[in-house]
Amino acid sequence: MPTPRRAALHRVPMRHPGDTAAIEHLITTGRLDPSGIVAILGKTEGNGCVNDFTRAYAVQSLTLMLARHMGVEAAARVALVMSGGTEGGLSPHFLVFTVEAGDAPNPAGALAIGTGFTRDFAPEEIGRPAQAEAVATAVHQAMEAAAITEVHYVQVKCPLLTTERIATAGASVATEDTYASMGLSRGASALGVALALGEVDAVLPEDIGRNWKRFSAVASASAGVELERCEVIVLGNSTAWSGDLAIAHAVMQDAIDLPAVHRAMRLAGLPAEDGQLAPAAAERLVAVLAKAEPSSTGRIRGQRHIMWDDSDINATRHARALVGGVIAGAVGRTDIFVSGGAEHQGPDGGGPVAVIARRALPV
Incomplete structure (x- = not known):
């Protein structure tokens, strides 16, 4: 063994x-x-x-x-x-x-970590099904290597298109708008996670960046210029692992879904009430990871927001600040991992939120 x-x-x-x-x-x-x-x-x-x-x-x-x-x-x-x-x-x-x-392994399950890497992508593959399929393979490999069957959060770092990369493409690219390429790359990565976990049965070109009904409840993708491949981190619980750390998640349906944050905390074993996490319980909180995205409708629970219409501040920056404030108010700290751009990462305008905590000691 x-x-x-x-x-x-x-x-x-x-x-x-x-x-x-x-x-x-x-x-x-x-x-x-x-x-x-x-x-x-x-x-x-x-x-x-x-x-x-x-x-x-x-x-x-x-x-x-x-x-x-x-x-x-x-x-x-x-x-x-x-x-x-x-x-x-x-x-x-x-x-x-x-x-x-x-x-000794924890029979209740303990935090388990698996990592994986895709190959480098050609510019014309970024934001397209080939990227999603490669991510799905990397997720499967990470899960198998770490003996993870209960997945709660999958972090993907993915590439984007620059004018230089577009110029070297061997075929047409998904977009020539470098900023838009970030969203398409994040979306393809998230749908790759969904494909690996059976949340979708296939990833079609017309899905990526368009069909917001297709998403993963545990994916978090972040695009950057510093790499050409995808790096994958799978976080879950496994009875093959030992230790007192555990992870749980919930899905925020919109940017102010505080009950979802409390639900993730409770599932992680923290006695979350309607208010802020009590100091004694806060000592067991290790990390919070979440996604933030302005709703495409321009509304939050029927009220208009201007995140997409602000020409001075990018919409994802507004969303990070908003969701970060909601979560910080619940957990009582500000060093929380809130990532913007949640294309296909949770429902439109919402996103997954995961909590890692130490289990309470038996009384």
Whole structure:
């Protein structure tokens, strides 16, 4: 029988997108074994759009830091997912996921982590079914390697189109609008997750970026200029893993669906009430991950919003600030991972929200 694995998660602040000092401090003080790092998620303070180089800056800094502590080849196997945009009160931070040898498996199930990578995509494949199918394969591989059968959150970092990439395409591309390519790439990735998990039976070209009735309830995709492949992180619970961490999720039906946030907290074992999480329970909260997207109808529960009509501030930036405020009010902290652009990631105007928490000790 294989040795049980144990997942751990460290949440650390960043002073700027290239600041890896908090992670290095964990390593040098012996609290973090770099050989066990499998993925790092980061919320950086850029604009989250095509020219948000805070993502690439953070990836470069993390890659160099990891190479110093674990070697170049091992560092290349760590999934690095940077999500730009900390509008409103959101706090820039890193989430460092590690896997180590565990003890007896938890019969109730414990947090399990699987990672996977697709091949590099040709420009003409981005935002199209070929990308979705490759993501589905990577999700299956990650689930199998980690013995995950109960999936609660799948994070995908995906590429986008730039004018330079479009110029090198061997065929027509999905769009020549570089910003629109972010949404198509996120959408194709999310539908790839849905395909892997049986939420859809196929991904058609006309679905991507158009048919909002087709979505995944657990997918989170973020597009960036810093890569040409997709990097996949599957988070779930598994009875083959040990430890006291668990993950649960719910689906926000719109941007102000506070009850869904409370539901995810309760499913993760936190005694969430109608108000803010109590301090004692907040100590067991490890991470919150969510998607944010302005509804395509221009309305939230019948009331008009102007997120799509603001020519000064991108719509996804509005959405991150709004959803971030709703979740922060529920959990009592602002270092939460809220990613904008939720095409096919939850229903139109809504999105998945996942909570990772430590189980309560028996009384």
